[in-house]
Amino acid sequence: MHFNSTQNNKNIVNSAQAIAQGLSPDGGLFVPQSFPKINLQELINLTYNGRAKSVLGLYLTDYSAPELANCVDNAYNAEKFGSDNPTPITAQSFNGTQINFLELWHGPTSAFKDMALQILPHLLTLAYKKEEAGKQALILVATSGDTGKAALEGFKDVPNTQIAVFYPENGVSEIQKFQMNSQAGENVLVCGINGNFDDAQTAVKRLFNTQTLINKLAAKNTMFSSANSINFGRLVPQVVYYISAYCDMVNGGKIAMGEQINVVVPTGNFGNILAAYYAKRMGLPIGKLICASNSNNVLAEFINTGVYNKNRKFFTTISPSMDILVSSNLERLLYHLCGENSDTVAAMMQSLKTNGSFTVADDVKAEISELFYGNSCTEEETQQTIKQLFEQSCYLCDPHTAVAVNVYDKYAKQTGDCKTPVLLVSTASPYKFPAAVLDALDAKQQGVASCKNEFEMLDVLNSLTGAPVPAPILNLKTQTKRFANLTEVPDMEQFLTEKLGLN
Ligand SMILES: *Cc1c(COP(=O)(O)O)cnc(C)c1O
Numbered sequence: 001m002h003f004n005s006t007q008n009n010k011n012i013v014n015s016a017q018a019i020a021q022g023l024s025p026d027g028g029l030f031v032p033q034s035f036p037k038i039n040l041q042e043l044i045n046l047t048y049n050g051r052a053k054s055v056l057g058l059y060l061t062d063y064s065a066p067e068l069a070n071c072v073d074n075a076y077n078a079e080k081f082g083s084d085n086p087t088p089i090t091a092q093s094f095n096g097t098q099i100n101f102l103e104l105w106h107g108p109t110s111a112f113k114d115m116a117l118q119i120l121p122h123l124l125t126l127a128y129k130k131e132e133a134g135k136q137a138l139i140l141v142a143t144s145g146d147t148g149k150a151a152l153e154g155f156k157d158v159p160n161t162q163i164a165v166f167y168p169e170n171g172v173s174e175i176q177k178f179q180m181n182s183q184a185g186e187n188v189l190v191c192g193i194n195g196n197f198d199d200a201q202t203a204v205k206r207l208f209n210t211q212t213l214i215n216k217l218a219a220k221n222t223m224f225s226s227a228n229s230i231n232f233g234r235l236v237p238q239v240v241y242y243i244s245a246y247c248d249m250v251n252g253g254k255i256a257m258g259e260q261i262n263v264v265v266p267t268g269n270f271g272n273i274l275a276a277y278y279a280k281r282m283g284l285p286i287g288k289l290i291c292a293s294n295s296n297n298v299l300a301e302f303i304n305t306g307v308y309n310k311n312r313k314f315f316t317t318i319s320p321s322m323d324i325l326v327s328s329n330l331e332r333l334l335y336h337l338c339g340e341n342s343d344t345v346a347a348m349m350q351s352l353k354t355n356g357s358f359t360v361a362d363d364v365k366a367e368i369s370e371l372f373y374g375n376s377c378t379e380e381e382t383q384q385t386i387k388q389l390f391e392q393s394c395y396l397c398d399p400h401t402a403v404a405v406n407v408y409d410k411y412a413k414q415t416g417d418c419k420t421p422v423l424l425v426s427t428a429s430p431y432k433f434p435a436a437v438l439d440a441l442d443a444k445q446q447g448v449a450s451c452k453n454e455f456e457m458l459d460v461l462n463s464l465t466g467a468p469v470p471a472p473i474l475n476l477k478t479q480t481k482r483f484a485n486l487t488e489v490p491d492m493e494q495f496l497t498e499k500l501g502l503n
Contacts, residue, residue: 002032003017003030004030004342005026005029006031006342007024007027007345009340012033016062019060019124020128023230028342029230029328030232031336032059035281035282038058038282040247040250040283040284041257042054043055044250044251048086048087048244051243052072053072056071056236063123070122071123071126076118080118082470086115088103088106090395092389093392095392098422101424102245105426105428105429108150110429110431110432111428111429112425112426116238117153117227118150120227121155125159135221135222136161136220137160137162138224139155139164139225142165142197142200144321145171147227148176148180148190152185156187156188157185162222162500164189164191164496164499165180165188165191166193167192169192175431175432175454177192178479179476182476182481189483190482191485191486193487195489199489207492213496229328239279239282242275259285260286262417262421263286263289265292266401266425267322267327268322269328270328270333274332277289288371288373289372290374290411291407292376292404293322295315295377295378295379296323298325298327299327302330303369303373306360307358308330308358310325310352310356310357318383318399318433321428334348337364338360377403377407382399384440385397385405386437390441390465394466396467398427398428398430399436400428401424404425405424408422408424429470431469432473435457441461
């Protein structure tokens with residue numbers, strides 16, 4: 001299997017190179033040159049890990065079967081995910097339809113990014129062994145909350161790696177901040193910055209290209225690397241859970257083998273829903289891909305109009321992991337839908353850079369409408385959905401998942417299609433966002449007003465709903481804070497140099 005850049009299809013790499021490099025030197029993303037086909041009959045009797053080994057093996061052909069087996073078994077196990085099936089499905093009814101919730105938040109950080117970031121470090125260190133003569137990797141991450149903690153957990157104590165995470169001091173929830181600052185591991189570094197997420201992101205991108213740092217690292221046989229969602233090594237593990245969920249639905253008698261399902265995904269950077277599209281291209285019987293946006297509805301609008309326009313107001317919402325105006329992984333979809341023409345994609349990305357917008361051709365727009373349904377959900381609707389779902393089914397969901405439930409409801413009402421079985425991706429535990437969820441439940445009277453912090457809210461939410469608090473969040477109460485770093489943006493280089501002993 002080979003991969004080429006979305007912006008120059010003459011830049012061709014193998015799977016280990018795609019993972020080691022992350023981004024193509026021309027600025028494009030690596031995409032597979034073909035979609036291998038799955039054999040559901042073979043996969044259906046396997047465990048999650050068995051299915052993962054088989055699906056990863058179709059793309060990562062530079063890794064041996066024992067290597068992949070090791071990666072998979074180290075990433076997904078009962079110790080980390082609480083059971084042998086890391087991605088359980090629970091069926092709940094909402095406004096008269098049954099929704100199958102695919103819970104992707106049973107991992108160490110209680111959000112779906114664990115599914116990719118628990119395995120990426122293993123894939124990346126092997127790729128470095130194969131392609132970079134065993135150099136060490138320094139992973140730099142700018143985070144708005146979920147990615148930072150998931151990357152820290154994934155890379156902690158992984159040999160030949162170090163990881164440094166920067167987060168906006170005033171832009172993450174209390175729980176998220178403590179999750180990061182209590183991080184265990186000998187190779188981890190965490191630091192708040194005075195600035196917002198964009199400032200952190202821009203500064204990290206600049207550090208990646210700072211020659212003085214690059215030279216100092218090179219003297220220690222180390223290279224910068226990124227763990228963000230444009231790396232193919234984060235995308236391919238996400239394809240697995242759609243295929244596995246389908247098998248589980250067949251085995252559970254919810255669907256017949258071969259029957260079509262619709263998939264609903266709360267979307268930000270377009271990585272998760274793109275993985276569902278890849279699963280469809282590999283032969284998984286998926287009907288509509290339903291793309292749910294919050295108030296930052298740039299993607300939903302794109303699906304409906306064929307115009308992507310990031311020149312708009314940015315909203316800070318209660319589903320912060322979807323507060324994104326440039327969805328990086330959309331570039332891969334555009335490549336696959338524009339006749340795999342990298343010149344067309346490069347022109348669109350250039351237009352996005354210079355004008356903040358681009359428009360797709362009519363035939364591409366038509367194909368997008370055939371494959372996708374897009375809609376968005378306001379803050380008020382998100383809160384109402386959390387409340388209504390809980391009242392109707394006693395099932396508590398987080399604000400990101402609620403956005404998906406609301407958009408699915410709109411889809412069913414608008415199209416009349418409520419017969420096709422539906423798989424809805426639940427991306428975070430409600431206990432990661434206790435303030436927003438309690439507020440949605442209208443629980444102000446239940447002693448919330450007297451809560452001093454989000455940790456006290458966990459208990460209130462738990463006694464109010466009876467929904468169990470995931471162990472990793474419960475355990476936070478007994479963790480000690482290891483990091484209390486805070487830096488100004490211009491001082492980040494100095495911070496890294498000192499803390500990593502690069503002088
Ligand atoms: C990252 C994230 C999303 C968005 O996923 P994308 O792959 O970026 O579209 C949705 N929900 C939660 C909880 C997340 O952490």
